Amino acid sequence: MSDSTFPEVRSLDLFADMSDENYAKLMRGAYLQTFPPHVDLIGEGEGADFLHVLVSGAVDLFSRWNNRETSVMIVKPVSTFILAATIRDARYLMSARTMEKSRIVMIPSQDVRAIFDLDAGFARAVVVELAACYRSVIKTTKNLKLRTALERLANYLLSRHRAYGAPASFDLDLEKRQLASVLGMTPENLSRAFKALQAYGVAVNGEKIEITNPALLQKFAKPTSLIDDDQT
Amino acid sequence: MSDSTFPEVRSLDLFADMSDENYAKLMRGAYLQTFPPHVDLIGEGEGADFLHVLVSGAVDLFSRWNNRETSVMIVKPVSTFILAATIRDARYLMSARTMEKSRIVMIPSQDVRAIFDLDAGFARAVVVELAACYRSVIKTTKNLKLRTALERLANYLLSRHRAYGAPASFDLDLEKRQLASVLGMTPENLSRAFKALQAYGVAVNGEKIEITNPALLQKFAKPTSLIDDDQT
DNA sequence: CGTTAAATTGACGAATCTCAATGCACGTGG
DNA sequence: CCACGTGCATTGAGATTCGTCAATTTAACG
Structure with missing residues (x-):
């Protein structure tokens, strides 16, 4: 399955600017998986071994504390999720579960970090994407507090x-x-x-x-x- | 004043990995300014013309809406603020004011973006920094909602x-x-x-x-x- | 000292949550 | 095709959390 090039993924802003060679390298270890609705994908606190790209369906990013639960954001196709944990090689801060039948490309985090160092176009795209994510969460905070x-x-x-x-x-x-x-x-x-x-x-x-x-x-x-x- | 190299700034994670040449280039248009306490530095909605680096003092990043106001975060030295707006060439989402007498290095945003494309070490540092900021705000959101x-x-x-x-x-x-x-x-x-x-x-x-x-x-x-x- | 701003306190009201009961839609199995 | 779960949505009652307003106390500083 790893010889596929995932055209939906390639066309994402995040991957559009990189060389074909580096894109192929990035996707070498990636695989596409299809999940039924209401399946847990990730538990908060786990290590971020994969960058996830949602190709179709919908994913809920939520969090639990002290027997309470809240949905932090909803991910719609086509976009990546939990990029920041991948970059920092850290644990996920949110859990993830499918809301509908979903197709997800999973790219090993270490490959993302490696290609990041090799491909300036990809690096630039990651920064722009992360900055957008950051600003989006700031807006969420303002919405909640104001x-x-x-x-x-x-x-x-x-x-x-x-x-x-x-x-x-x-x-x-x-x-x-x-x-x-x-x-x-x-x-x-x-x-x-x-x-x-x-x-x-x-x-x-x-x-x-x-x-x-x-x-x-x-x-x-x-x-x-x-x-x-x-x-x- | 632009011949200074701002050693406190150089030692920041964000700038530590870049070449001397590129650092000099980045600082060519930068200048250090000292502000009294309780001075407005930035109004939300303005264009992000400068990346700010707080060298000493303290800065409040806050936001207003509908006659209400909330403090989103407090910046302590030595660190940068509003990196995301600089990267995306967007408007500030938060206002900023000094809490105490503060020294701040202001780097033109266009220089930050230009050097970002030239210097892979700097690019990598920006990404790591932004990812940390993102994760920090996600924690804030969880704190507020849970x-x-x-x-x-x-x-x-x-x-x-x-x-x-x-x-x-x-x-x-x-x-x-x-x-x-x-x-x-x-x-x-x-x-x-x-x-x-x-x-x-x-x-x-x-x-x-x-x-x-x-x-x-x-x-x-x-x-x-x-x-x-x-x-x- | 005297001035100013922050912090505290009390009384009240608004916003929000919890618990419980009910209604409604959808799908499955008989 | 229909009965019946199952889970979501709605509604009501009551409690809790939190904000507003006003008055007072405390602290900081020239």
Whole structure:
């Protein structure tokens, strides 16, 4: 299986700039694996032996402490996860599990570090990627510390709405219990938050979300690219 | 002033591995500036024109939204800040202000990016540094989402206690209002949290903290290297 | 000293969680 | 095709955590 070149992986920003030779070297020890839904991939605290690239499906990165659990982020294809642990040869800070049937390319961490030293294009791409990840988590922290749960939900809905191109209605791409965990609240609290947002122009019907009064919701949510946007 | 070589900066992990030539090139456009206490250095949303290196003093990285403010992290010497924005040529996500009289070396961002492409040792150091920053913020997120304010304070005290070598007593290195903001709570709430921790073997007298019953406090705080430690 | 800012304290209210019960959807096996 | 688990979502009641406001005390510093 290791003679495959994983075209979806090659086209990722992270691997696009490197030489064919180094890419082949990197993939020599890599293998593609398919997992059923709800399978544990990684336990926090384990050594980061592989860089993971999610080719299809969805993965939940979560963490436990003192009998509590929270979802830190959701990974969608095509992207890598736990790059930082691989670079530092450290233990994973988060556990990972598939949410759906998922195909994942696993690249030995030592190969990633070795090629990093050989290929300047790859090194540059790793830095740019890590910087983006860092900024994304900073935004998460600001979101948690500066906003109430209701405000986080309002901004999440606006963000999805915008990402989909502001359609009349759209479906949540997460189970509500998952969404609650990502937003840092309980499912019960999320349920009540949805109700509370009716007063700000949000209509909910199962998975279907309709933003009936975008101006009103924005006035409440006060979205900002310094917390909510994905890019820059 | 640009003929100085800033020896404190040179010895940083970030710059230690690069060639003398490239280091000189990087510092050609850099300059050292001294700031009084409580001076605004950076406003969030501004373009990241400079990488900052704190040589002495202390800097607060904070953020505002909707008339609220929170301290995201405190920078102590000698270390850089806002490396990620520099790398991505993006806007700062956090504001910065001096807490004390501080000396700061400012390196033009474009020079950082240019040398990054020239010097593999520097590139490697940047990646390792960014990965550490990323992991640190992930820990912050876990701390916020998995723990109550009381638990965060308990673990903060244990962490400082350990960092100082478990002395009989030690001084807080932050103003209490600053600490409250870092821990994601109000000063009033922090005050009550200190009182509540008396029941778990913590004695507070102004700045002086005494952990009279480490075992009891640990039993309550349940510290873990996956959230609390600084390294790995 | 006198001025200023921080820290503390009390009273109150808002935000959030917990526990328990119920409703609802989906899939499986009879 | 339908009964019945199973798990998620919702709702209610109550407790806890946490924030706000105001007053007071304490500490720092010129």
